[in-house]
Amino acid sequence: xxxxxxVRERENKTYSSNDMAPESVLEVTxxxxxxxxxxxxxxxxxxxxxxxxxxxxxxxxxxSGCGKTVTALAVMGLLPKALGxxxxxxILYRRKSGVIDLATLPPRGRVMRSIRGNEIAMIFQxxxxxxxxxxxxxxxxAEAILIHLHPTRRKARSQAIEMLDAxxxxxxxxxxxxxxxxxxGGMRQRAMIAMGLSxxxxxxxxxEPTTALDVTIQAQVLELMNDLRVRFRTxxxxxxxxxxxxxxxxxxxxxMYLGRIVEHAPVRTLFHNPKHPYTKGxxxxxxxxxxxxxxxxxxPGTVPDASEVQQGCGFAPRCPNSMEICTTQSPSLExxxxxxxxxxxxxxxxxxxx
Amino acid sequence: MKPSEETLxxxxxxxxxxxxxxxxxxxxxxxVKAVDGIDLSIRExxxxxxxxxSGCGKTTTGRSILRLIEPxxxxxxxxxxxxxxxxxxxxxxxxAQVSQKQLKDLRRDMQIIFQDPYSSLNPRMTVGxxxxxxxxxxxxxxxxxxxxxxxxxxxxxGLKPSHIRRYPHEFSGxxxxxxxxxxxxxLEPQLLVCDEPVSALDVSIQAQVLNLLEDLxxxxxLTYLFIAHDLSVVxxxxxxxxxMYLGRIVERATTSELFLHPKHPYTEAxxxxVPVPEPDYISARKVLQGxxxxxxxxxxGCTFHPRCPYAIEICKxxxxxxxxxxxxxxxxxxxxxxxxxxxxxxx
Numbered sequence: 001x002x003x004x005x006x007v008r009e010r011e012n013k014t015y016s017s018n019d020m021a022p023e024s025v026l027e028v029t030x031x032x033x034x035x036x037x038x039x040x041x042x043x044x045x046x047x048x049x050x051x052x053x054x055x056x057x058x059x060x061x062x063x064s065g066c067g068k069t070v071t072a073l074a075v076m077g078l079l080p081k082a083l084g085x086x087x088x089x090x091i092l093y094r095r096k097s098g099v100i101d102l103a104t105l106p107p108r109g110r111v112m113r114s115i116r117g118n119e120i121a122m123i124f125q126x127x128x129x130x131x132x133x134x135x136x137x138x139x140x141x142a143e144a145i146l147i148h149l150h151p152t153r154r155k156a157r158s159q160a161i162e163m164l165d166a167x168x169x170x171x172x173x174x175x176x177x178x179x180x181x182x183x184x185g186g187m188r189q190r191a192m193i194a195m196g197l198s199x200x201x202x203x204x205x206x207x208e209p210t211t212a213l214d215v216t217i218q219a220q221v222l223e224l225m226n227d228l229r230v231r232f233r234t235x236x237x238x239x240x241x242x243x244x245x246x247x248x249x250x251x252x253x254x255x256m257y258l259g260r261i262v263e264h265a266p267v268r269t270l271f272h273n274p275k276h277p278y279t280k281g282x283x284x285x286x287x288x289x290x291x292x293x294x295x296x297x298x299x300p301g302t303v304p305d306a307s308e309v310q311q312g313c314g315f316a317p318r319c320p321n322s323m324e325i326c327t328t329q330s331p332s333l334e335x336x337x338x339x340x341x342x343x344x345x346x347x348x349x350x351x352x353x354x
Numbered sequence: 355m356k357p358s359e360e361t362l363x364x365x366x367x368x369x370x371x372x373x374x375x376x377x378x379x380x381x382x383x384x385x386v387k388a389v390d391g392i393d394l395s396i397r398e399x400x401x402x403x404x405x406x407x408s409g410c411g412k413t414t415t416g417r418s419i420l421r422l423i424e425p426x427x428x429x430x431x432x433x434x435x436x437x438x439x440x441x442x443x444x445x446x447x448x449x450a451q452v453s454q455k456q457l458k459d460l461r462r463d464m465q466i467i468f469q470d471p472y473s474s475l476n477p478r479m480t481v482g483x484x485x486x487x488x489x490x491x492x493x494x495x496x497x498x499x500x501x502x503x504x505x506x507x508x509x510x511x512g513l514k515p516s517h518i519r520r521y522p523h524e525f526s527g528x529x530x531x532x533x534x535x536x537x538x539x540x541l542e543p544q545l546l547v548c549d550e551p552v553s554a555l556d557v558s559i560q561a562q563v564l565n566l567l568e569d570l571x572x573x574x575x576l577t578y579l580f581i582a583h584d585l586s587v588v589x590x591x592x593x594x595x596x597x598m599y600l601g602r603i604v605e606r607a608t609t610s611e612l613f614l615h616p617k618h619p620y621t622e623a624x625x626x627x628v629p630v631p632e633p634d635y636i637s638a639r640k641v642l643q644g645x646x647x648x649x650x651x652x653x654x655g656c657t658f659h660p661r662c663p664y665a666i667e668i669c670k671x672x673x674x675x676x677x678x679x680x681x682x683x684x685x686x687x688x689x690x691x692x693x694x695x696x697x698x699x700x701x
Contacts, residue, residue, distance in 0.1 A: 063556035063557065063558065064556055184645045184646075186645055187645070214407035214408055214583065214646070215407065215583070215585070215624060215627040215628055216407065216623055216624060216627045216641075216642045217407075217645065218627065218629070219626075219627035219629075219639065219641050219642075220641055220642070222629070223639075223641055241556065241557070242629060243557070243631040244586075244628065244629030244630055244631045245629045246631070247629065247630065247631045247632055247633045247635070248629050248630075248633075267633045268633045268634065271631065271632060271633050272633075281558060282557055282558060283631065285557055285558050285560070285561035286557060286561070286586070286631055287561075287564065287586040287587050287589065287590035287591075288586060288590070288631075289585060289586045289589055289613070289625075289628055289630055289698060290630055290632065290635065290698055290699070293590065295565065295568075296561040296564055296565055296590070297561070298558055298559070298560075298561035298562040298565060299558035299561075300562075302526045302528060302529075302559065303556070
């Protein structure tokens with residue numbers, strides 16, 4: 001019983017709006033996620049902080065295993081705490097009724113369930129495995145609407161059809177009665193987006209939404225997402241490993257490496273004036289479509305395992321600018337100018353240079 | 355770096371139709387037209403990029419060349435250095451017609467690197483055994499020499515001699531791809547079919563492997579058929595590029611010509627759809643409508659006409675043929691000489 005009241009209290013606790021920038025929809029501070037394994041805990045996300053404003057797209061880039069997806073799952077409250085998953089830090093989210101810390105909410109509690117899929121929606125990489133094969137697409141979209149908005153069944157269905165129409169699926173009335181396997185990959189991803197937007201979320205988390213699609217279909221889906229963002233005034237957290245996609249989608253970009261954000265900047269600044277050696281390395285290792293590159297400059301070595309405990313900056317072993325301090329102390333994300341920050345000793349007072 | 359004019363591989367009218375079975379009617383006359391009559395030639399020492407979206411038949415083409423898949427129809431002329439008579443060397447040999455025994459010999463000269471470095475290496479064999487297997491199969495080296503040769507191969511792809519005793523699961527994706535490359539190089543082939551060799555890798559590792567492939571090409575005078583869906587990768591590594599759509603080649607040209615002055619509406623759309631890592635890049639984006647149709651039942655006439663923004667009546671009825679419109683630039687389009695299409699805007 002005591003447990004229950006404690007949970008109620010936490011669920012009803014509101015933060016004053018002063019805790020958050022006025023335009024922010026989501027503000028994550030010092031997020032840490034640890035997964036238990038044989039020899040201890042692997043810190044997959046290690047002190048990540050970022051904010052997203054209304055109608056803005058924050059791109060999160062990084063290579064496989066850098067913690068991009070886990071960050072998103074933590075926001076959604078989808079990490080299995082029962083398996084020993086440890087989540088620390090603040091995830092402030094602005095509701096109509098006030099600001100709330102998602103990290104303190106029980107993931108299966110009443111409040112979290114009313115937020116998830118309703119106010120914060122997520123679309124996944126592989127539309128084939130994330131849609132249920134035994135229900136029609138229309139029923140699956142209507143399900144979310146029924147649960148969160150409580151209309152009549154008929155109303156829910158017509159809303160589902162409207163959403164399918166909004167994402168550009170031809171003859172939506174017939175398509176609503178089709179099963180996922182009857183649709184093509186691009187079509188399924190559109191259906192996923194329709195489902196995500198069906199309850200008018202204020203935040204949409206898109207985890208590699210176009211990675212499984214061909215380029216011509218990817219172009220369709222990206223264009224659609226940009227239109228819908230403006231139309232529904234949704235904030236988007238866009239996770240991808242593709243710097244090309246980021247350049248055409250994001251307002252701000254956070255680059256992740258080994259569970260940390262190493263650089264955060266407006267999209268043009270990031271591409272034109274990258275500061276962190278990892279960001280520079282990523283850009284120089286890309287083959288260019290528009291310019292002639294005689295030879296690519298790869299980043300040497302490979303990404304270390306997140307379960308291996310290490311000292312200092314995670315990128316130091318691969319970094320061309322590595323200094324003594326890099327191997328002993330981990331740099332924190334510090335502002336370089338007003339809207340640009342990097343976690344690198346090259347740009348702080350304690351570093352030897354600058 | 356200039357590719358020599360000698361043709362190493364010449365594919366004529368290659369077709370591969372997969373019969374469809376199953377369902378209630380066991381025998382069906384329908385078939386998947388994965389590759390539907392393509393002509394392609396690769397010159398010695400060059401890299402030919404083969405691009406297209408999933409299901410367009412690029413992989414089937416690559417595998418048919420090595421006869422890992424038996425082609426339904428067509429000729430695959432290959433000029434092996436190992437031919438016995440001089441006239442054979444000049445004329446080449448039709449891979450599609452040779453006996454199994456001849457085929458085994460021919461495979462010394464043509465090897466393949468697969469897309470997925472996780473499923474193309476036997477998890478129960480050590481790296482040494484994997485790389486040595488082709489040498490053993492073809493009785494090339496004695497057992498004692500074999501180890502030296504394997505070490506040499508591993509070093510040439512950037513692995514350490516000590517890796518010889520380890521198993522594939524101990525390696526990262528990029529390292530596994532290097533093992534696959536070492537295995538393919540073991541027989542000193544002339545032609546290497548690279549089937550999406552870097553698409554499973556992260557960008558920083560992708561660049562390492564692309565550089566390695568370029569170095570090896572120069573060092574061993576290799577010829578690559580480079581199959582990929584990523585246009586920036588293909589543009590970087592290829593001398594010439596062929597674009598496939600629904601089992602047919604729609605355009606063939608030198609790399610810069612194809613990207614700057616595409617002549618087929620599909621190439622134009624493909625080039626404009628690639629997301630460029632440059633926020634200020636303004637592409638003349640032509641977003642195609644609809645999906646790729648099924649290769650079981652391709653559209654009539656030009657198979658691209660339902661998605662083509664320029665299609666006219668004739669496109670629905672007549673199948674266009676691949677024709678050369680400029681020196682070395684061939685297109686399969688009725689309107690090739692009438693359209694003025696946008697390519698990349700060079701920065």
